[in-house]
Amino acid sequence: MHIERLEKIFMVLGGILLAVGIAAIGASVLAADVHLPAPSGRIDPRTVRTTPPFDQPGVRQIGPNEYEAVIVAYIWAFQVSPDISSNEIHVPVGANVTFKVTSTDVIHGFMIERTDVNAMIIPGQVTEVSYTFDKPGEYLIICHEYCGTGHHTMFAKVIVA
Amino acid sequence: MSATTFTAARTIEQTASEPMAQRWAIRWQLYLGFIALALGGLVGLLQAIERIDIDLYDEAGLASYYQGLTLHGVLLALVFTFTFGNAFLSLTTIRGFGRPLASTALVQGAFWTALAGVVLAAYAILTNQASVLFTFYPPLKAHSTFYLGAVFLVLSTWLVSANQLLTWRAWKREHPGERTPLLAFASIATYLMWDLASIGIAIEVVGFLLPWSLGWINTVDPQFNRTLFWFTGHPIVYFWLLPVYVSWYLIFPKQVGGKLYSDGLTRLVFILFLVLSVPTGLHHQYTDPGIPVWMKSIHLFTTFAVVFPSLITAFTLMSVIESAGRARGGRGLIGWIRHLPWGDPSVSAQLLAMLVFLLGGTTGIINASYTVNKVVHNTAFVPGHFHLTVGTAVGLSVMGISYWLVPYLTGNALYGRRLAVAQGWLYAIGVLVFARGQIAGGLNGMPRRTAIGAATYELSSWNLENWMTAIGGVLMAIAGLFFFIVMVGTLLSRKPAEKLEIPVAEARFDSTRTLPLLDRLGFWFVIAALLVVLAYGPFFIAYLPLNLTSPGWNVWQVSGGGDTWVDVLAAGWVVIAIGAFAWFWRLLQGAVFESRRLGRD
């Protein structure tokens, strides 16, 4: 099989490029501590409302600067507190928040704009992601997976002050 | 029938190696794809202008943005791509082997099966019983005819594959000890890859979704089904792309007046796609909760590995194009670019598609990059990316290919050559504007698959992005209109085409020798299957038992649909009518054939 010298060089360079890419990704995981969502348990979507901790949606402090936000996603809202009419989560600047989310019905998305929080919420699974909010402001939580005709109305907010 | 068309038809029959009954099925398979492209593109336009608050869904008779988006995705990502692959790679198999397909019944059956699939799925979508998008993630539950339609569509591709394999066997008997012709080799490798890839979706639909939609089982496991879907869902993009690679590698070089780079390297590239395409699907599920991180990371490596053959392709094509430009008198570092046959609409459309694909490939590597995926996953960045790839590298190339293919298949001269050249440029410019809007929007947190114009949280910082999406989308739609003017004009043209041949390139290097292993697709298929077992085995073992706890949801229709069985019967009679028509048509064709033969004797 004939391969020209220039093409050989190109193939080697291409291979190096891909290897560098993988190394950079490796560094992001090992050195910069960026992680993908990992399995956090199963649940029956039909009984979410009575299964702890999802029977008590809301934010609680679990340590100095450590918070846990339990959220139930359903068509078409995120329930972020026991009060169903509220869609706001309030945390202080510097709070490290672990979000525990599940769905009672279809697949939803969970993306917080201007952060790297981006995960799927799949009925039957619990999604766990965390983020440290170092800057004050209002962050939109957006459902970014199609979940029915009200999908574009499904959002909540994290208010960091 | 006028005298001129009759002679044209006669010439085709004499010059081509496929009998009319096969050519007919191939042509209609192609037209079915064109119809899907036209309707899908029209809905695309609606989606694009929805972003600047022009909402024409009521006028179009669609119940929601999402009913439209389901049509767009199914018609373009599934119907258009499948039917084009079926038609084009059936033809290249014939041309490669220099003999008709082994079975006329199979090639005709593939057309009727695809048509039945389209009718079934269209019925469910148009009656607003299947606004589940083209990924149909459960527990969204569509009407059963939607899933039946999917089964039929996949079945049509399997029929094409079976026919290729039978033809290959027949050819081998006729040519013992000879090396498989490259054009046929590449066409068969593409479908073998897809045979392996489509197992996931087949199990998902036949094993879970279809019985579920018929009420035979009550609950499904969304995470598990999603994984089956993406088992097929990533390699499907290579199933979209490889028919176009067949053109780029083996046909396009001849069109620009050059030669195919190397026989062996081309075989190697297609083998790499066969082996590496499937064990990569988890990279669509980086953000899924139910899959261990280490399994995701394995698919990162395989995904990067399958980038490699595309890198080779980039180099090889560039080299082919440059030497063609120089052979045509081009000089200097970039002077050869001007000397390419830009006035040939088939060439210019494919050249532009390749240029756009450079950006498409780059954004694809961004998506695939594991932790970086968290920045872009499910944002508008993703539609930005894949309109550069499937929307243009594939879509625009198919339009370019059609500029010689349709004249070849009909015997009619291409209508509106200048309009066709303009079409390619307009589409390419349009998609660059469109994708710029979507990509920037995505980086700014704009979700995909969302009626942004109607969103209750829309950010004012998305204004520019929305306008770029809309303007680019309108340009693409106008270019699409140009394409259909050219196509309809060609179909109705009375002028016979000048050349009636498939332009196949010769190899510049080693056209007589290759390593024997490079001719053994069966062997590579087994290697591919083993890799799949390694890449997916751990997931399937660790994931069990299934979490079958999700009942189905209809989240797009306020009032429930009718009785399932009434609907199945309603859609069923359409299929039966089509079947009856098919049978009748075959009888008719047989009769026409016979009379032609008698007339000639």
Ligand code: HEM
């Ligand atoms: C007139 C040309 C086109 C326009 C204006 C257009 C517009 C759009 C827009 C705005 C979206 C994003 C919808 C959303 O995320 O909410 C979209 C999605 C999509 N488009 Fe296109 N498009 C065009 C042509 C094509 C072509 C030629 C293909 C493929 C061959 C294609 C395949 C897709 C697919 C697969 C989706 C994703 C659907 C989903 O998320 O379920 N489009 N299109």
Ligand SMILES: [Cu+2]
């Ligand atoms: Cu949602």
Ligand SMILES: [Cu+2]
């Ligand atoms: Cu949603």
